[in-house]
Amino acid sequence: MRTLSPKYATLIALIALIALAPLFFPSTFYYRIGALIFINGLAVIGLVVLIGYAGQISLGHAGFAGIGAYACALGPIHLGLAPVLSLVLGAVLSGAIAWLVGRPILRLRGHYLAVATLGFGILIYIVLNNEAQLTGGPDGMPVEGLGLRGLLESAGFAVKASKLWYWLAALVMLAGALLALNLHDSPTGRALRSLHDSEVAAHTVGIDVARYKLTAFVISAVYASVAGSQIALMNEFVSPDIAGFLHSIELLTMTVLGGAAMVFGAVIGATILTALPQVLTALQDFEHIVLGLIMMLVMIFMPEGLVPSLARLVRRRPR
Amino acid sequence: MSELLQFLLSGITVGAVYALVALGFTIIFNASGVINFAQGEFVMLGGMSTVFLLDAGVPMLPAAVAAIAIACAVGIALNKLAIQPARGASVVTLIIITIGASIFLRGAAQIVFDKQIHRFESFSGDEPFVIGGATILPQSLWVMAGAVAVFAGLYLFFTRSLLGKAVLATANNPLAARLVGVNTNFVMTLSFAMSAAIGAFAGVLVTPITLTSYDIGIALALKGFAAAVLGGMGNPFGALVGGLLVGLIEAMTAGYISSAYKDAAAFIVILAVLFVMPHGIFGRATVERV
Numbered sequence: 278m279r280t281l282s283p284k285y286a287t288l289i290a291l292i293a294l295i296a297l298a299p300l301f302f303p304s305t306f307y308y309r310i311g312a313l314i315f316i317n318g319l320a321v322i323g324l325v326v327l328i329g330y331a332g333q334i335s336l337g338h339a340g341f342a343g344i345g346a347y348a349c350a351l352g353p354i355h356l357g358l359a360p361v362l363s364l365v366l367g368a369v370l371s372g373a374i375a376w377l378v379g380r381p382i383l384r385l386r387g388h389y390l391a392v393a394t395l396g397f398g399i400l401i402y403i404v405l406n407n408e409a410q411l412t413g414g415p416d417g418m419p420v421e422g423l424g425l426r427g428l429l430e431s432a433g434f435a436v437k438a439s440k441l442w443y444w445l446a447a448l449v450m451l452a453g454a455l456l457a458l459n460l461h462d463s464p465t466g467r468a469l470r471s472l473h474d475s476e477v478a479a480h481t482v483g484i485d486v487a488r489y490k491l492t493a494f495v496i497s498a499v500y501a502s503v504a505g506s507q508i509a510l511m512n513e514f515v516s517p518d519i520a521g522f523l524h525s526i527e528l529l530t531m532t533v534l535g536g537a538a539m540v541f542g543a544v545i546g547a548t549i550l551t552a553l554p555q556v557l558t559a560l561q562d563f564e565h566i567v568l569g570l571i572m573m574l575v576m577i578f579m580p581e582g583l584v585p586s587l588a589r590l591v592r593r594r595p596r
Numbered sequence: 597m598s599e600l601l602q603f604l605l606s607g608i609t610v611g612a613v614y615a616l617v618a619l620g621f622t623i624i625f626n627a628s629g630v631i632n633f634a635q636g637e638f639v640m641l642g643g644m645s646t647v648f649l650l651d652a653g654v655p656m657l658p659a660a661v662a663a664i665a666i667a668c669a670v671g672i673a674l675n676k677l678a679i680q681p682a683r684g685a686s687v688v689t690l691i692i693i694t695i696g697a698s699i700f701l702r703g704a705a706q707i708v709f710d711k712q713i714h715r716f717e718s719f720s721g722d723e724p725f726v727i728g729g730a731t732i733l734p735q736s737l738w739v740m741a742g743a744v745a746v747f748a749g750l751y752l753f754f755t756r757s758l759l760g761k762a763v764l765a766t767a768n769n770p771l772a773a774r775l776v777g778v779n780t781n782f783v784m785t786l787s788f789a790m791s792a793a794i795g796a797f798a799g800v801l802v803t804p805i806t807l808t809s810y811d812i813g814i815a816l817a818l819k820g821f822a823a824a825v826l827g828g829m830g831n832p833f834g835a836l837v838g839g840l841l842v843g844l845i846e847a848m849t850a851g852y853i854s855s856a857y858k859d860a861a862a863f864i865v866i867l868a869v870l871f872v873m874p875h876g877i878f879g880r881a882t883v884e885r886v
Contacts, residue, residue, distance in 0.1 A: 334688050381871040387687055388631055392825040393870050395818065396863035407856040522818065526695055533688050565703025572696030573678050580685040 284458040287541045295447040308439035315446035316507045318547040319453045321531045323500025329537035331493035332473030337398025341371045341498040342505030343520025349509040353421045364506040375498030383490045405517035417516025420509045536582025598729025603851040609736040611843020612743035616798035617820025618835035620791035626767035627787035634698040636817030638792045641667040642799025643808030647714040664796040671792025705810040718804040742801045828879025
């Protein structure tokens with residue numbers, strides 16, 4: 278019997294998720310949460326490349342989301358760029374910065390890498406907070422919208438912003454997933470996964486370890502940046518919190534909770550951790566306790582993440 | 597000149613607290629290889645428990661001792677319930693478990709205590725001493741003395757006592773330590789208890805100066821972690837130097853450049869040091885065995 282390759286299985290599962298979810302939405306508010314899930318999903322797919330494929334760690338990726346978001350806030354005002362071009366500018370900028378800082382940072386390993394990426398993210402957060410004349414400081418600043426809705430309206434299609442963003446974010450995430458899945462089976466992807474298992478072994482068979490780590494770092498930075506831009510464009514507002522340590526942790530947790538080694542797992546992680554706070558607000562004061570508890574329990578009992586652990590459970594069951 | 601002295605004194609005070617937090621990271625890291633991001637919550641627990649025990653009419657000394665004991669119990673529970681069951685998990689997984697624990701403890705603190713900012717009386721009044729044109733609060737001297745006592749006590753513990761040597765042996769090579777009869781499980785529990793106690797002790801000492809609330813832990817944990825890495829992860833002396841350095845850099849930047857960028861300066865120095873010395877100032881280069 279021919280089985281579906283993991284790549285197409287993941288894509289079909291994602292498309293089904295995107296297409297079927299709206300059938301269960303009681304109100305348009307849920308489209309907004311859906312859009313947020315897909316935007317977070319995109320950033321998290323980038324981290325799958327860095328953490329799941331290449332086996333590196335980052336506690337500062339929100340910094341790149343911050344760069345993407347503020348590129349969309351500042352681009353139209355200071356450079357007269359269209360919002361879409363600002364997004365591209367942010368992505369290029371993030372990639373370039375990742376390439377520059379990645380060279381020295383990625384020579385570090387384990388906890389030293391963790392603290393260096395942490396420091397990098399915090400530096401961006403501090404700059405966004407303090408350069409108030411440019412960024413509005415801690416209060417944040419308004420962002421010019423994408424303008425797509427007006428365009429559709431003038432063409433005779435009236436769409437609610439939340440619905441539009443749902444489909445837009447879904448498309449961008451699918452594109453991101455497709456790229457990451459293709460990368461997985463490419464020579465670059467194989468090189469990344471080999472250095473995940475053992476840098477020494479990868480080095481001995483002639484893989485340029487430093488270059489491939491840098492590639493993964495730059496890719497994940499661009500993903501995070503595009504996600505940050507989308508959040509800014511959707512909310513038409515941005516504040517430095519998008520680059521904060523807690524956002525970095527949120528992205529990292531989504532990645533690992535769902536299963537860092539696979540794109541689909543990471544998207545499930547993004548779904549759970551984006552939807553969970555909406556559910557938990559009903560618990561009010563107990564919100565943090567429950568969130569912390571869930572993080573601990575999943576990681577203790579399913580250290581590989583939800584999806585891989587559940588998949589193994591299903592596979593083990595006799596037919 | 598008096599200005600420089602003033603910044604030095606405040607830098608050393610803050611640095612002493614960072615050093616104690618960094619020491620907590622180091623002790624747990626040595627025993628278990630875990631980076632415990634809940635380390636800052638122990639500082640919060642020490643300060644907040646003391647505040648509420650004082651409010652309940654308990655005198656200062658018993659309140660402080662009880663607060664440290666509470667933190668110890670939480671530390672032991674953290675090890676038994678969250679860290680030991682996940683043994684062998686990857687670095688990222690363990691980091692997320694301890695971050696989950698820190699979110700959990702913060703959430704519990706806002707329910708058990710409250711969301712207000714608190715302080716209690718300084719141990720020996722608020723009349724500052726004047727040294728060479730700079731002033732220093734009596735409480736700052738308490739903080740410094742406390743840090744010196746902890747580091748000196750630990751030095752004696754590690755070099756003079758059999759149990760201390762067992763802890764060092766476990767840090768060096770857990771398997772070999774087990775082979776010569778060290779109960780490594782007990783060493784792990786002890787390490788979590790010691791780290792929690794040191795953190796809570798720092799919390800008790802510093803609350804009259806910096807105040808406390810349920811959410812102070814995370815910032816302290818980041819600084820303490822950074823300080824421990826700066827000094828070289830796993831080296832108690834490195835924790836001391838790293839903590840003092842981060843405190844001094846912050847104080848100097850706040851004094852001479854801009855207080856808004858004091859956190860930035862600390863992290864820029866840390867990044868710069870790591871680029872030149874990838875294992876921190878006193879860290880040993882580890883050789884990966886294939």
